[in-house]
Structure formats: structure tokens, C-alpha cells
Amino acid sequence: MAEIELRHINKHFGPDHVIRDVSLTVKDREFVVFLGPSGCGKTTTLRAIAGLEEIDEGDILLDGRPIQGLRAADRDIAFVFQNYALYPHFTVYENLAFPLRAVGTARDALDSTVRSVGKSLGITHLLNARPSALSGGDMQRVAIGRALVRRPKALLLDEPIGSLDAKLRETMRVELKRLHFENGSTSIYVTHDQVEAMSLADRIVVMNDGVLQQVGTPTEVYLYPANLFVAQFIGSPVMNIASATIRSDGGQASVTLDDASFDMPADLLGMLDKKRAAPALSLGVRPEGVLVSHTDQPGYRPAEVHLIQPYGGFDIVDLRFGSKTLRARTSSGYVDRIGARVFARIAPSQTHFFDTQSGASLDLRLGD
Ligand SMILES: Nc1ncnc2c1ncn2[C@@H]1O[C@H](COP(=O)(O)OP(=O)(O)OP(=O)(O)O)[C@@H](O)[C@H]1O
Ligand SMILES: [Mg+2]
Incomplete structure (x- = not known):
């Protein structure tokens, strides 16, 4: 069970009001996509949920309990960044094992978790390889695997496939969807690519200028845009x-x-x-x-x-x-x-x- 709730979140960077009274509930096992133009506050919101950024006002709750007081490491929320920093001198196996070793997981449990996550991501054959030998797609699979091994309550992904080429992005999109279908972890996924948002999301949260413009299923935001911004941001060619x-x-x-x-x-x-x-x-x-x-x-x-x-x-x-x-x-x-x-x-x-x-x-x- 993992429900994430944001209540009236506000955040400033100096004079800039970058998150403006954002309230949202992400249901257990839901896949929610934050979609909006560059600079609209997607990453900042995600980092606030993960505990990597402090907020000025509002509450962040995980399963009904406020978590602002908890350090990022204690929130049981995993984060996948766009620039997946794998440990270059470790093998894929060791990269996947690292978060488990850090919390003192027993060897047998560690081994079986690494192998099962490796299998679900289709990288079993790469467990002994080093990151320098991997393609961009495989590196990103390892980065996602590293977030999954701890079986976090929630998974936050910030443009995880944004740096891959178009063809590979399409493949990874399908894989992410399948992975979510199998694991069902509550997920928030950030992108500025509307096709990615439409194809992955249970619900899309359209943001602009730190303000939630509309929250709805892909069909709802496409067929019934709440305002001119959503109408023109979603759909290609534009309305x-x-x-x-x-x-x-x-x-x-x-x-x-x-x-x-x-x-x-x-x-x-x-x-x-x-x-x-x-x-x-x-x-x-x-x-x-x-x-x-x-x-x-x-x-x-x-x-x-x-x-x-x-x-x-x-x-x-x-x-x-x-x-x-x-x-x-x-x-x-x-x-x-x-x-x-x-x-x-x-x-x-x-x-x-x-x-x-x-x-x-x-x-x-x-x-x-
Ligand atoms: N550490 C920081 N210090 C000052 N301003 C920041 C900081 N981080 C982000 N900002 C500003 O806050 C606003 C929101 O940034 P954020 O990174 O959340 O946007 P984003 O929606 O993720 O954009 P992108 O699609 O480009 O990643 C932007 O105007 C950005 O310049
Ligand atoms: Mg961002």
C-alpha cells in the first residue's frame, strides 16, 4: 500500500514561486505522469516528494502520514534520474546489489533479489558487464533496476528515458508499462513528451508555471481539455x-x-x-x-x-x-x-x- 498525497504545496527559489498551491492524491499502484513545459516545476515537485528538496508550505503524506520530517533515505521512495549515474568500476550485478548492501541485506536474499530484478528487466546476460560496455537503454534498465531492488513503496522517475533515441524510447516505454503492470508500485513519472505521457499514464497531471492545469486520464485531457493551455499542449499537430x-x-x-x-x-x-x-x-x-x-x-x-x-x-x-x-x-x-x-x-x-x-x-x- 502506498498512497502519496500533496496538500497545498508551495515552494519558492528566491523570488520565484515555482510550486503554487499544488494538491494531488496519487492512489496506491497508480501510474501518474507529470507533464508540462521546461521549467514548470515537475522536477522540483518530484524532488520534494523524495525528500531531496524542502518545501515552504503544505504537507506531503505517504499512506496518510506526513513525511516532511523524514530524511530522503527514510522515506522508502526510490528515485530514477535522467542522468543515471551508475558506478563505473562496479559490474551490473554490483550496481544492482549496492542499495541492498547499504542496508545490510543477507547474501542469499541479496542474490535472489538482484537476479529476479535483473530477469524482469531482461539484463540477466549483462550481470557481469561493466557500465562502459552497456548501451544507453541497458544503462537505463540498470538504473531502474537499482531503484527497484529495495522494493520501495513508491517509484519516482524523472525523464528516465529522455536521453535515449526515439526508437529506443518507444521500446523502453513498452517495457516500463509492462514493469509497472507486473510490480504495481505507485509511480510518478516526469516528462515533457506528451506521447510518452498519453501512452504510459493512468492519469496525467498537466502543469504550467508551477500550477496544476488539469488532472485526468489520457482520454479526458485529450477529449476535454480544461483550458486553452492543456488544449494546445496535448495533441499533435496542435488543436x-x-x-x-x-x-x-x-x-x-x-x-x-x-x-x-x-x-x-x-x-x-x-x-x-x-x-x-x-x-x-x-x-x-x-x-x-x-x-x-x-x-x-x-x-x-x-x-x-x-x-x-x-x-x-x-x-x-x-x-x-x-x-x-x-x-x-x-x-x-x-x-x-x-x-x-x-x-x-x-x-x-x-x-x-x-x-x-x-x-x-x-x-x-x-x-x-
Ligand atoms: N536549485 C534551484 N535554484 C534556483 N532555481 C531553481 C532551482 N531548481 C529549479 N529552479 C527553477 O525552478 C523552476 C522549476 O524548475 P524544475 O527543474 O522543477 O522544472 P522542470 O519542469 O523539471 O523543467 P525541465 O523540463 O526543464 O526539467 C525553474 O524556473 C528553474 O529555473
Ligand atoms: Mg526537470
Whole structure:
């Protein structure tokens, strides 16, 4: 059992307020990913939980007990750093055994733990090798193994695969997921890579400027971003955002982006009224919510193809509606030339409305 709770954590570095009133509960056996841009406070938060950094205000609890008074070594929380510092003159076996020797583990127990962790990480054949003979991926496996041998209550990982190449990162991602599935230790994983976050997390914690922006499952943060920051940080290519004017014309609602107008369900107006929507609204729609057709159909508007980016499995196509450009996702090759005339509409069910000033989502759920 290991539940980590943060209650109103605040931390300053000199005049910089780098963690701002952060509260969060990471449930037992949960895999939580901290995601946010460089400098937003991910590492500092993680180090505070591990006891490597003091906080100015708030409480950190492990299984309901405050742990700020405990030294890092007494918290039973393991930390994997991006720059895995293995002992170069030790073999892999000795690197894995080191944390166990440090606490006086008996030889048989030590040996069986090292071998079983080595096996689960697929590095049994490397136990006698020295770090200089290992690939980057294997070094990182050893670093993770070294964190696991003590069977910590919780595992904190700070961009553990950030320095590996893209292909290896993908392999390690799958391994980390499997390892968590087998071991089930409560884990907090830091990254600024949204693909990594989406694929690994039970829940993603999106941070910006020391503030938690949204906490939710990968699907929740993707489908229902809480604000403009989350909407634009998650998803690639980025969500289209445009300032929107909503109109009603004989019971038909429409949204105008610059000079391009798109139909919306009639109940949009009632929903906006109920939310007392601010005067300035922004519309957000991901490329897959911009639907493209070669033929004119009800609700579709003419557009000119401005750019085509093939991604292999699909294309990303920039469409010009008068002075407005929207990015659409199509099946690959659907639009075959720049300058072509096509028709497009915005899928209301994939449309988000935000208060432009505060950035907060109005959380309207429209049907198509
Ligand atoms: N020891 C320190 N002294 C002063 N400022 C610090 C210290 N450590 C971090 N900071 C500052 O605190 C802020 C948060 O840093 P932190 O390392 O937690 O960000 P991060 O989200 O982990 O970023 P990255 O993705 O680049 O690793 C940054 O503005 C950073 O410059
Ligand atoms: Mg960091």
C-alpha cells in the first residue's frame, strides 16, 4: 500500500514561486505522469516528494502520514534520474546489489533479489558487464533496476528515458508499462513528451508555471481539455484555435471564425446562455474534427488547400476559408494537390469553447 498525497504545496527559489498551491492524491499502484513545459516545476515537485528538496508550505503524506520530517533515505521512495549515474568500476550485478548492501541485506536474499530484478528487466546476460560496455537503454534498465531492488513503496522517475533515441524510447516505454503492470508500485513519472505521457499514464497531471492545469486520464485531457493551455499542449499537430462569434439565424446557430462561418446545433445558444458565457470566446477543434469532402454537402464550406503534410497513416492538410486557415486530418492521399478546392465543416461534437480571457473551457458537450 502506498498512497502519496500533496496538500497545498508551495515552494519558492528566491523570488520565484515555482510550486503554487499544488494538491494531488496519487492512489496506491497508480501510474501518474507529470507533464508540462521546461521549467514548470515537475522536477522540483518530484524532488520534494523524495525528500531531496524542502518545501515552504503544505504537507506531503505517504499512506496518510506526513513525511516532511523524514530524511530522503527514510522515506522508502526510490528515485530514477535522467542522468543515471551508475558506478563505473562496479559490474551490473554490483550496481544492482549496492542499495541492498547499504542496508545490510543477507547474501542469499541479496542474490535472489538482484537476479529476479535483473530477469524482469531482461539484463540477466549483462550481470557481469561493466557500465562502459552497456548501451544507453541497458544503462537505463540498470538504473531502474537499482531503484527497484529495495522494493520501495513508491517509484519516482524523472525523464528516465529522455536521453535515449526515439526508437529506443518507444521500446523502453513498452517495457516500463509492462514493469509497472507486473510490480504495481505507485509511480510518478516526469516528462515533457506528451506521447510518452498519453501512452504510459493512468492519469496525467498537466502543469504550467508551477500550477496544476488539469488532472485526468489520457482520454479526458485529450477529449476535454480544461483550458486553452492543456488544449494546445496535448495533441499533435496542435488543436486549431480561433476567436469565435456565435450567431443565431432563424433557429440555426453558427460560429464565425474571421470570415468563415460554420453551422452549429441550435442548442448551442441556450448552452452558452446557461454558462453566462463571456463576450470573447475562442473555438478549439483538433484537426480530426475538421471534416473534408471533395463534394459540396449541406453544412460544408468551400476551402482551398494550402499545404499538405503526409504523416504516413494520414495527412494533415491546411485549408483556407477566406482569410482563415484551419488544419484538417484526412486519410492519406485524400487531397492530392495544393490549390485544390474542397469542402469542409467543423464537427460540433469535437468543438471546444473557451473563455478567451481566462482560458477556461466552457465544457460544452455538443452532439453532431
Ligand atoms: N536549485 C534551484 N535554484 C534556483 N532555481 C531553481 C532551482 N531548481 C529549479 N529552479 C527553477 O525552478 C523552476 C522549476 O524548475 P524544475 O527543474 O522543477 O522544472 P522542470 O519542469 O523539471 O523543467 P525541465 O523540463 O526543464 O526539467 C525553474 O524556473 C528553474 O529555473
Ligand atoms: Mg526537470
